[in-house]
Amino acid sequence: MSGAHSLLRYISIGILGVVFLASLFAGSLAPAPYAKQFREDPDSAPSRQHWLGTDDLGRDRFSRVLYGTRISLLMAPAAALLASALAGLLGGAAGYLGGWTERGLMAAADLVLSLPWLFLLLAVRALLPLNVPPLESVTITFLILGCLGWAASARVVCAGAKSLRNSDFALQARAQGCSEARLLFRHLAPNLRPLLLAQFWISVPVFILAEANLGVLGLGVSEPLPSWGSLLRELEGLTAISGKPWVFVPLLLLIVSVTAFQALLLDSDTDRELKQGMSA
Amino acid sequence: MKLRAVLFSLLLLTAGAVAQGGGQLRFCLRSDPKTFDPVLVEDEASERVRYITGGFLIRLNRLTQELEPELATSWKISKDGKTISFVLREGLHFSDGTPFSSEDVAFTLQRLMDPNLHSPTGDAFRSAEGKVLTQVTSPNKVSVTFPAAVASLDRKFDQVAIASAKSPKKEMAVLGPFYIADYKPGAYLQLNRNPNYWKHDEQGHALPYLDSIRLDIQQNRDTEMLRFLRGEIDLIDTVDAEYFNRAQSEQAGSAHDAGVSLDPEQLWFNQTAKSPIPAYKRAWFRSTNFRVAIWEAVNRDDMARIVYRGRAQSAVGMLSPADKFWFNASLRTRPYDPQAALKLLAQDGFHQQNRQLIDRDGHAVEFSLVTPAGNKTRERMAAMMQEDLSKIGIKTNVVSLDFPSLIDRITRTFDYEACLLGLTNMTLGPDAQMNVWLSSAENHQWNPSQKQPETAWEAEIDRLMRVQASSLDPKKRKAAFDRVQQIAWEQAPFIYLVNRHALSAVSPRLHNVQPAVLQPYVYWNIDRLSRNTESASR
Numbered sequence: 001m002s003g004a005h006s007l008l009r010y011i012s013i014g015i016l017g018v019v020f021l022a023s024l025f026a027g028s029l030a031p032a033p034y035a036k037q038f039r040e041d042p043d044s045a046p047s048r049q050h051w052l053g054t055d056d057l058g059r060d061r062f063s064r065v066l067y068g069t070r071i072s073l074l075m076a077p078a079a080a081l082l083a084s085a086l087a088g089l090l091g092g093a094a095g096y097l098g099g100w101t102e103r104g105l106m107a108a109a110d111l112v113l114s115l116p117w118l119f120l121l122l123a124v125r126a127l128l129p130l131n132v133p134p135l136e137s138v139t140i141t142f143l144i145l146g147c148l149g150w151a152a153s154a155r156v157v158c159a160g161a162k163s164l165r166n167s168d169f170a171l172q173a174r175a176q177g178c179s180e181a182r183l184l185f186r187h188l189a190p191n192l193r194p195l196l197l198a199q200f201w202i203s204v205p206v207f208i209l210a211e212a213n214l215g216v217l218g219l220g221v222s223e224p225l226p227s228w229g230s231l232l233r234e235l236e237g238l239t240a241i242s243g244k245p246w247v248f249v250p251l252l253l254l255i256v257s258v259t260a261f262q263a264l265l266l267d268s269d270t271d272r273e274l275k276q277g278m279s280a
Numbered sequence: 281m282k283l284r285a286v287l288f289s290l291l292l293l294t295a296g297a298v299a300q301g302g303g304q305l306r307f308c309l310r311s312d313p314k315t316f317d318p319v320l321v322e323d324e325a326s327e328r329v330r331y332i333t334g335g336f337l338i339r340l341n342r343l344t345q346e347l348e349p350e351l352a353t354s355w356k357i358s359k360d361g362k363t364i365s366f367v368l369r370e371g372l373h374f375s376d377g378t379p380f381s382s383e384d385v386a387f388t389l390q391r392l393m394d395p396n397l398h399s400p401t402g403d404a405f406r407s408a409e410g411k412v413l414t415q416v417t418s419p420n421k422v423s424v425t426f427p428a429a430v431a432s433l434d435r436k437f438d439q440v441a442i443a444s445a446k447s448p449k450k451e452m453a454v455l456g457p458f459y460i461a462d463y464k465p466g467a468y469l470q471l472n473r474n475p476n477y478w479k480h481d482e483q484g485h486a487l488p489y490l491d492s493i494r495l496d497i498q499q500n501r502d503t504e505m506l507r508f509l510r511g512e513i514d515l516i517d518t519v520d521a522e523y524f525n526r527a528q529s530e531q532a533g534s535a536h537d538a539g540v541s542l543d544p545e546q547l548w549f550n551q552t553a554k555s556p557i558p559a560y561k562r563a564w565f566r567s568t569n570f571r572v573a574i575w576e577a578v579n580r581d582d583m584a585r586i587v588y589r590g591r592a593q594s595a596v597g598m599l600s601p602a603d604k605f606w607f608n609a610s611l612r613t614r615p616y617d618p619q620a621a622l623k624l625l626a627q628d629g630f631h632q633q634n635r636q637l638i639d640r641d642g643h644a645v646e647f648s649l650v651t652p653a654g655n656k657t658r659e660r661m662a663a664m665m666q667e668d669l670s671k672i673g674i675k676t677n678v679v680s681l682d683f684p685s686l687i688d689r690i691t692r693t694f695d696y697e698a699c700l701l702g703l704t705n706m707t708l709g710p711d712a713q714m715n716v717w718l719s720s721a722e723n724h725q726w727n728p729s730q731k732q733p734e735t736a737w738e739a740e741i742d743r744l745m746r747v748q749a750s751s752l753d754p755k756k757r758k759a760a761f762d763r764v765q766q767i768a769w770e771q772a773p774f775i776y777l778v779n780r781h782a783l784s785a786v787s788p789r790l791h792n793v794q795p796a797v798l799q800p801y802v803y804w805n806i807d808r809l810s811r812n813t814e815s816a817s818r
Contacts (some may be wrong), residue, residue, distance in 0.1 A: 037667050039579075042586045057586060057663055126685045130648035130696060131677050223663045223678045236656070 012260040019257055023070035030063035035224035045246070052246050055234060059224075065250055068226035072208050073257070075142040075227075080203035082146030087153030088196045094154070095161025096184060106158060112151035120148070121214065134225035141220060145207050153199040160195045164188045201265045205258040228254055302491045303811040305790070306513045307803075308498035312465050317451045318441035319391050322400040327706075328517075332471060332493065332806050334441025335455020337366055337385065338434055342796035342804035345604055345708060347434060351380070351442060351455060351478075361429030361752040364437075368420040373476040375459035378447040382422035386414035387445035389424050401439045404711065405430055431749050431757065432711050457488040457807040469495040479807055489792075489810035505785075508534075514787040514811065517802050520657065521591040527785040534785050536802070538795040540593050541782040542600045542705035545661065547574075547649070547698060547775040551727040553734075555694035560643050565697070565726075569628045571772040573621035575614050578668045582616075584778045587660045591783055595776035597769040598713070602779070602797040606709040606758065608765040618672050625672070637673030646675040647697040650689065653680035658700055661777065665700075690725060699725070702780075706799060710748055710761045717745050717764065726773045737771050 022029060031049070032038070038050075038058035046053045052061035094105035124144055132140070164170060165188065173183050212229030214220040221227040231250035313326040321330050337352040349355075352366040372380040392402040393412040405412070410427025417423065430436065447453035452460055457477045462470035471493040479487040496513065498504050505523045507513045509530055519527065519535070528535035549565035550557060564570045580594040599607045622632070629640030637645040649665065651658045662678040669676050681689070689696045705712065715721045719733040719742050733739035741764050748760040768774065782797040789812040795801050803809060 035667065037664065039582050039586060057660055122682050122685065126681075126688075130650065130679050131646065132679075133677065222680070223659065223666060233656075 008263050012263040015256060015260045016264070019069060019253065020073060023066055023073055026063070026066035026070050030060070030066050032060040032063050034059065034063045034067040034226050036060070045244070052249055053244075061231075061246070061249070064226040064231060065253065068228050068231045068250065069253065071138055071221065071225065072211070072228040075138060076204050076207040076211070077200075079142040079146035079149065079207045080200050082143070083149035083203050083207075084153060084196050084200040086147070086150035087157050087199060088192065090150065091154030091157030092161045092189070092192060095158040095163075096165050096188065098162065098165070102158065102162075106155065109151040109154045109158075112148065115148075117148065132222075134222045138221040138225060138227065141211060141214060142207065145210055145214075149203060149207065149210075153196075153203065156199060157192060157195055160192055161188065164191050198265065201261050204261060205254070208254060208258075302489060304492045304494055305490050305515075305803075305809065305811055306494045306496065307515045307517065308504050308507075308513060309469065309495045310497075310499050310501075310504075312497055313469070316460060318443060319388070319397060319399045319401060328800065329460070329469065329471075329495070330441050331800060332458050332803070333454045333456040333460060335372075335380075336438060336441060337368075338437045340435065340438040340708075340798070342798040342800070343794055345798065347438070355434055357433055357752075359752075361431070361433065362427070363423055363425040364433050365421070365423035368422065369478065370420050372455065372478045374444045374447055374453040374455055375474040375476055376444075376447055376449050376453040377476065378444050378453055380442070380444075380455060381419045382416045383419075384442050384445050385422045385424075386416050388440065388442045389414050391443070392440060404436045404439070405433075429750055429752060431751065432709065435708075436711070438707075458490075458493055461492070466497055468497060471495065477807070481808070488807035490806075493806075508785055508787070511787065514790055515793075515802050516785040517800050519783040519785050521587075521589040521781075521783065524591060524783045524785070525589055531785075531788075533788055536784045536786055536793070536795040537591060538782040538784070538797050538801060540600055540602050540779045541797050541801075542602050542708070543703060543780050544595050544598075544600060544705075545592075545658070545700070545702040545777045545780070546595075547665070547700045547777060548726045548773060549574075549647075549698050550690075550694060550696055551773075552694045553727075555696075557695075557697055560639065560641060561647065561697060564628075564639065564645065564647075567628050568771050569624045570630075571775060572614075572770075573624040573672075574669070574674075575772050575775045576617045576624070577621040577672050577674075578665050578775070578777065579616040580613075580777050582668075583661055583664055587657055587664065588778060588780065591781040592778040593781075595779045597765050597776055598774065599765060600705075600779040602782075603708050606761060608762040610762070611765060611769050618668075622672055632673045635673055636675070644675070645673065646677070648677040648679050649698045649700055650679045650681050650686055650696050651700040652683050652686055654682075655680075658702070662700055691722070691728075700777075704799075708798070710745065710757075710764070714745060714749060717741050717768075735771075737767050741767055 031051070036059060038054055038060070040058070041050070041054055042058040043056045044050060044054045044058075050060050050062065052065065055061055055064065090105050090109070094102040094109075121144065128140065170183060170187065173187055178187075208228050211220050211227060212232045214229070220229050228250055232254070234247050235251060309325045309328060311323070311325045313329045314323045315321060315326050316329065318330045318334050321327050336350050338347050338355065339350045340346070341348050351372065352368055354367045356365045357363070358365075366382075366385065368380070368382055368385065374380060389412065391397060392399050393405065394402075405426060408426075408428035412427070413425040415423045415425070426433075442455055443451050444453045454460075454474065455478075457474055457479070458471035459474050460469065461472040462468075473488055473491050477487060481487055498507070501520065501523065504513070504516055505519075505526065508516055508527065516523075516527075524535050524537070549571060551562065551565050553562075555562070584590065584592040584594055594613045596611050596613050597608070601607050601609075625637065630637055630645065632638070639645060649662055651662050659678070659680060662676075666676040666678055686699070690699055710717075715723045716725070718724065719727070719730040719738040722728050724730070727734060727738075730738070733742055744760040744764045744767075748757040748764075751757050751760070782795065782799075782801045784795055784801045786793050786795070786802055791810045791812070792805065792808045793802060794805060796804055798804070
């Protein structure tokens with residue numbers, strides 16, 4: 001690993017560490033409760049009292065960013081983990097077993113990909129009870145995202161598993177009498193790990209943004225709980241953001257965090273394993 | 281002195297030239313019109329096109345709120361309130377040259393009241409079962425007889441655009457200042473000056489001043505505002521408060537606040553017996569003390585100041601003060617008073633325990649509040665209510681739902697607890713309120729379609745609404761409707777939050793603009809609007 005790469009890795013770890021710690025200790029660091037409305041001071045510019053100003057209801061933006069980071073950085077990876085696990089299971093099985101299993105599972109993945117998500121999510125929301133506390137609503141939101149977000153990753157994993165199944169080392173192992181179970185769990189699954197990790201890291205920002213979009217449909221995090229998604233809604237409308245650079249802070253945080261995740265991925269063992277796996 | 285007089289005359293002439301500058305007016309419709317048939321209009325875009333292209337017998341002046349003669353020079357309503365007789369202007373022609381006569385009025389009225397056409401405009405005239413008779417007594421005299429008395433009969437003709445009985449162009453032949461020249465769905469609608477329009481200004485110049493109007497179909501309000509600020513369109517008839525401030529700061533003199541409009545934002549609780557909500561919650565919602573306490577516990581002045589940037593005012597009751605004649609001036613805005621709210625709640629056995637409000641059976645007071653998703657203004661209002669109600673120990677779960685799901689819940693399944701919505705009132709007075717306030721009405725939102733009024737006050741409102749609807753004496757009608765407003769204020773089936781202001785943005789290039797509080801706010805006098813020709817040629 002070169003010096004520049006090590007530096008990038010340390011910087012990324014440092015950034016993510018600071019962001020995680022800040023969100024973890026939001027209760028101590030936040031100057032005000034995230035829901036408290038300073039009604040004499042709505043939509044204000046940064047000041048000593050409100051470091052990032054206030055939103056249009058007078059809520060301290062810095063406090064909301066801290067709490068919103070906690071929600072998004074916990075929930076989006078959890079949803080990504082669920083989606084990647086499903087993708088690994090279904091895509092891996094499809095790729096390894098091939099034949100009708102592959103055709104059936106990939107048809108299911110195509111079906112999920114072609115579903116009008118919007119209507120599906122609206123239907124799901126319509127079925128849910130109305131009196132759901134904000135924290136439960138955010139969990140449900142990310143759970144839905146996780147359950148529906150496996151299909152694209154499954155296709156990639158399927159392709160990876162298929163190429164591994166037909167790879168030289170798999171043929172060699174079979175020729176030497178290695179059982180199918182041992183081949184699957186000892187040789188093929190570890191080789192799929194970098195692929196799954198890549199899908200996981202790609203899914204995290206996708207789910208963060210998906211949650212932001214769902215907010216517009218009423219499926220996102222409900223008031224007054226903040227999330228990166230709900231904070232990004234402040235940027236909706238060009239008229240709302242002119243002359244107020246501080247409202248971009250949640251977006252900046254999202255970009256920095258996602259970039260740091262990607263930098264870690266690119267410079268990690270995963271990346272190297274991925275490259276090796278591909279070249280193998 | 282003479283030189284000054286000459287200069288002054290020149291100035292006046294120049295001003296006159298600017299005022300009659302012709303040119304093309306451009307603004308946006310937020311959706312495609314669903315129909316150009318004036319009888320079938322029910323959506324906003326079609327209504328706006330009808331307003332600009334239609335010729336009307338009588339028109340409500342949006343500024344003075346008085347009726348003015350248009351195609352009819354005079355009219356008379358019979359004593360029994362069933363018949364209205366018009367004397368029409370003579371020598372008028374439709375945009376395609378077809379002569380206008382009383383037969384066109386009879387034709388329009390027959391279509392309007394044709395049960396097979398289900399005209400939404402015609403619904404306002406349906407006072408009883410039976411046929412509507414039209415009698416053409418001469419080419420310029422016609423009378424219409426309804427099966428029963430129709431209150432405010434003449435005012436209802438403000439929505440009736442006269443169509444030609446003989447023109448081969450059917451509804452495309454119009455009597456209004458502009459006619460439809462071109463339409464590209466999803467893109468634009470081109471309206472050209474009607475060469476046969478009958479009106480002239482005080483100096484005898486033919487109206488309208490403008491040569492044409494281009495209505496761009498533009499759903500996105502951001503884009504609409506950006507196009508306005510870039511000078512690509514000349515007006516935005518209805519502007520949200522945040523866009524209003526932007527227009528005000530970036531283009532001085534372009535933002536117009538005509539004052540409080542007819543439109544309220546309101547909240548109601550579900551009192552429907554067949555709703556699947558717990559019985560103890562329905563009992564809260566059916567308590568007048570509970571509803572009034574909620575009304576008093578919400579700081580509506582803050583809502584108007586923060587959510588509407590001061591471009592709204594705390595609502596008094598079911599009518600806005602903008603409805604000058606019908607508003608009950610003896611009513612006062614309920615003040616924000618959480619302590620008074622707690623006292624009212626205590627009368628019903630509610631009490632606070634660990635800062636949480638508990639009912640007499642020990643249930644914590646918590647309800648969900650549904651509001652349309654994507655409507656930032658209402659989401660902000662809901663968040664403010666959530667904060668205010670938490671101060672008296674009530675937990676509110678705000679749920680944003682897509683509009684079809686919300687409508688389904690409030691009209692079919694009744695699976696909701698409280699709802700926050702806004703209304704757009706297009707007409708003055710109680711005529712359009714019948715379908716809300718009669719307990720048997722489907723739009724009696726808090727408890728619709730009742731076979732018998734379930735409360736004494738709803739029975740009284742039913743009686744009063746029927747009195748005002750059948751009476752032809754304006755004083756008697758006003759007295760009855762004042763009492764309805766009083767009962768609505770006392771019982772609070774709807775909790776009125778704020779009345780929005782009538783906000784619009786108008787380019788300084790436009791002349792003769794007189795923003796009103798009745799829609800359309802800006803172009804209600806479209807035939808007298810003119811555009812600076814210098815800018816128009818750019």
